[in-house]
Amino acid sequence: MMNDMKNAMAWQAVVPPSAPQSEESASPRPSNNSEEAAPKERIDVINDFLQGRVTARPLIGVICGSGLGGLSTCLSNQEVIKYEDIPQFPRSTVEGHAGELVFGDLDGIRVVCMRGRFHCYEGYSMQEVTLPVRVMYLLGIKYLLVTNAAGGLNPDFNVGDLMILNDHLNMPGLSGQHPLVGPNDTRFGGRFTPLSNCYDEKLQDLAYSVAEKLDLAHKVRRGVYCFVSGPTYETPTEARFLRLVGCDAVGMSTAPEAIVAAHCGLKTIGLSIITNKALFPGEEGAAACHEEVIETIQARQHDIEALVRYLIAAVGTQHHSRVV
Template sequence: MLEEIKQTAEFIRARTGDFRPEVGIILGTGLGGFGDRIEANYTLDYHEIPDFPVSTVEGHKGRMIFGRVKGRRVVAMQGRFHYYEGYTMQQVTFPVRVMQQLGIGYLFVSNASGGINTSFRVGDLMVITDHINLMPNPLIGPNLSELGPRFPDMHNCYDRELIARATEIAEEEGIKLQYGVYVGGTGPTFETQAEYRYFKAIGGDAAGMSTVPEVIVARHMSIPVFGVSVITNCGLSDEAGDHEDVQRQGRKAGVRMELLFKRMIKSL
């Protein structure tokens, strides 16, 4: 695996003129529009990149964008990979490993999620303060000791300094933020109401089918992480889950998330 990671990173460096990104960004369902507004220097479709999976989910364009946000060098993933697509956890998190080899010092993650906290409303931005992992752990198997320890600590896995900075910026820009714990499940079914009640009982505020594996791998490599969930539906309501509506709500709230991300990246 380590050799594949290094070979893929070397391929990307050859295609991007040794462009060295400072920040990695993963854009979730309905949030890919941010990627279209990055000042792009290079764009690579996933199918061009050796050992990369291919994104199969509607609303995920499936490409890496190398460019600038507020003068800072970034690499953005328009679309991610999910365990429910049939990929292994190592494949799901492979791009994060590659981005680390390319030089990122921070990882910004986003997703569309179902609200559990009854004070949340559709369209809210929830800053992720912690997570509960209900998926197979991506670090199961031989440890890549060159990248991180066998037993990485998950305290402060969502960086407190970045959360504090986001709070300051949101106050300046008049952006309302919620804060909470993200529950990561396998999907692809939307959760039952009984499952949402269970998630609430164990301390969850929002639930989704991504993000947690990427964050675990990033923290294994000591990369500071900032994460935001866009609340696209309220899980404890009687409304049925609908992927098109998730994308629609994600696009609407994505404007505020983009402003927050841009200002945070500029301030790093």
């Protein structure tokens, strides 16, 4: 008995008391608890703050992938709100992600751009990664345009090609890492969400039509995007497996956001820029790296921005004419 008491006292002596939280340590941190990651109260706090700052309701939301933050430069009458100024909003930690919401106009259409997204490999839960989609929905968007950098799996794809997503494979979701796991918030949708038209077919056709008008059709593909958690790039065996099951490109984002957009009833279009070609077993070549991703995006930035700009204008025109 005395030995047990001595052991307990010794244990207490080596465990330091909890330090008081500083203002910095109290800021939002990545969380793996899906029930605590994005409760209704947190979404409401963020939404209430933004509703008090934004002067007009956006029609289209744009999520900018790595190095694609320049997509927001085409917007006029900009209102810029840094993530760090939004209470309880996550923080982006990846190079090439600025970390701000940009509200602005394009040809009379109100748009909100996320310059910097969140990833599971940063330590965020699926619910935190997709929290901004729900916030943008509450702000009024009807359409979501999601962009990303991806590795090419299809041997017919080349570095610099643009891929219009027509489907995805959610690898983490197959093992239970899914953004809709947990209590269902009925403000956004029902318990079970169909994904047969997750990437709106009419928007896919519209994007290709815009590419044709810009003389970019020869660089535009359609295909299946595979979402993996990262942060490691795929091994040759993984690349071969993903190609065998029908994937054309692979990346570390987009699918969770598109799933939550579908849950909210939003019409979604996904665009990938192929920044590298995956290596298959027995092949030789340079390993993928983030620097290569950014360099490829910078080389194709003009074409990507043109496609997105004219696509936004086309979506707005069709929305107002009740075609879409």
